Amino acid sequence: MNRSMPTFLLACFFALAGNAAEKPDILFIAIDDLNDYISPLANHPGIKTPHFERLAKQSVTFTNAHCAAPACHPSRVAVMTGVHPTTSGIYRNLFGAHGPRWRDESPALKEAIVLSQHFRDHGYRAAGGGKIFHTLQWTPGDSQNDPDAWDDYRGDPLDPISADWPRPQFSQPQHLGFVGKRPLGHHLFGAAALDEPEDTYGDHLVVDWAIEQMTRDEAKPTFLAVGLFRPHIPWEVDQQWFDLYAGEATTLPEIKQDDLDDAHDHGRRNWHQWVSDNDQWQPLMRGYLASISYVDNQLGRLLDAVGNSPRWKNTVIILWSDHGFHIGEKENWEKFALWQQTTRVPLFVRAPGISGDGTVTSAPVTLTDLYPTLCDLAEIPIPEQCDGTSLVPLLKDPTATSAGPALTSFQFNAETKPSHALSGERYRLIQYPNEFTEFYDTEADPNEFTNLANDPNYAEEITTLRAFLPVNVAPNRAAATDSPYHRGKVKQAPKGSKGKK
Numbered sequence: 001m002n003r004s005m006p007t008f009l010l011a012c013f014f015a016l017a018g019n020a021a022e023k024p025d026i027l028f029i030a031i032d033d034l035n036d037y038i039s040p041l042a043n044h045p046g047i048k049t050p051h052f053e054r055l056a057k058q059s060v061t062f063t064n065a066h067c068a069a070p071a072c073h074p075s076r077v078a079v080m081t082g083v084h085p086t087t088s089g090i091y092r093n094l095f096g097a098h099g100p101r102w103r104d105e106s107p108a109l110k111e112a113i114v115l116s117q118h119f120r121d122h123g124y125r126a127a128g129g130g131k132i133f134h135t136l137q138w139t140p141g142d143s144q145n146d147p148d149a150w151d152d153y154r155g156d157p158l159d160p161i162s163a164d165w166p167r168p169q170f171s172q173p174q175h176l177g178f179v180g181k182r183p184l185g186h187h188l189f190g191a192a193a194l195d196e197p198e199d200t201y202g203d204h205l206v207v208d209w210a211i212e213q214m215t216r217d218e219a220k221p222t223f224l225a226v227g228l229f230r231p232h233i234p235w236e237v238d239q240q241w242f243d244l245y246a247g248e249a250t251t252l253p254e255i256k257q258d259d260l261d262d263a264h265d266h267g268r269r270n271w272h273q274w275v276s277d278n279d280q281w282q283p284l285m286r287g288y289l290a291s292i293s294y295v296d297n298q299l300g301r302l303l304d305a306v307g308n309s310p311r312w313k314n315t316v317i318i319l320w321s322d323h324g325f326h327i328g329e330k331e332n333w334e335k336f337a338l339w340q341q342t343t344r345v346p347l348f349v350r351a352p353g354i355s356g357d358g359t360v361t362s363a364p365v366t367l368t369d370l371y372p373t374l375c376d377l378a379e380i381p382i383p384e385q386c387d388g389t390s391l392v393p394l395l396k397d398p399t400a401t402s403a404g405p406a407l408t409s410f411q412f413n414a415e416t417k418p419s420h421a422l423s424g425e426r427y428r429l430i431q432y433p434n435e436f437t438e439f440y441d442t443e444a445d446p447n448e449f450t451n452l453a454n455d456p457n458y459a460e461e462i463t464t465l466r467a468f469l470p471v472n473v474a475p476n477r478a479a480a481t482d483s484p485y486h487r488g489k490v491k492q493a494p495k496g497s498k499g500k501k
């Protein structure tokens, strides 16, 4: 071989440039309050979610994935910083923020590098839209998003979704189905068809924006975060999604009458009582299912767009929900508990060249594992702040074992210390601060009806799981009212980019 030096250098240059260009694009999809009813997780007969099935056929389905905390704010901060609530002390929702107040809520998060920022620091363009950090449809300007962590954010990063969601007039049919006092004020807990054309509101607009992002002529690899708000309440979507569940009554979850006698009371039974007393269980279930099929359709639009993209072959797709959801299971609604129905989340990962299409793993994983997983897939360093473990070994071999049980932590109302749930391969243990324990065999008892904590036949399994309980956990943090991001002091908030990473 007689290759001249300049040609050799040029070849090296192109080899390096080629490697840089091969960084995968990341499509990061967060769905709010989506539980395991979707068809790939098979916890609701008759559910219609063809696009979740399509994603499952292109990715690894994690059937035993759990949130780090069963509420929007703590779960999302844990995903976006990789820091578990037991380190940060962010166990609960904290409202009234106008920016990343979690930096001032928790000393452990003061200098935490947001996932999107970390990708920017390593050559990516990061764009976000919709609900990634906590915010609500009906609380304009109340958001814990960090505007400085993105190159581009759709709309107002500190009010990313409220402007897009219409509400039915209270005099319209939604109102007529209800009598008595609702569990939430302002008629936000209900199910009704929206009159507006579907392409003019909410998640549809966020997906429109995301599709535009995917068609950009962009030299850098892209970290694209898409946060979809449904099926979060209120269950207000187009009529076509309600029609999917018309006719036959929808199946309601199985309830055991004395179920909570051997369990920690979630303190929300009056909500379920109200639903039952007002004969609303069926229509509300229908609204939740309709909202799931609505968001399934939005997922289909995203999958179409990424599939049509020339960059598809090198696009990582990761889809997660921030926690599970009860539609009356254990006489509970929403979340804010530590049973499997609350902690189990949809999680799908497609990693071209690494994950097998249509494979399934039942290894227990926690959403704090997402940050290190994405770093691993992009071959960038994992920041020290991360508490989780990369899931790449599981993507390569879904039969591999994970780092250990998944850990979900939460501080209940009126309690002074956090509680913890450990989800193992088969068994789950929940430890409350008053020493009360629940222990379930989720294979024999998926509804977690029978607390086996005092059954001597399970002493060994209980001891095994108990060894994974966290020690010296961070105390629960309150809203930092002296934070520049506190909503009451929004006028003193730093303007624009502040370079806090």
Ligand SMILES: [Ca+2]
Pocket: 032, 033, 071, 072, 232, 322, 323
């Ligand atoms: Ca949520």
Ligand SMILES: [Ca+2]
Pocket: 258, 259, 260, 261, 262, 263, 448, 449, 450, 451
């Ligand atoms: Ca029970």
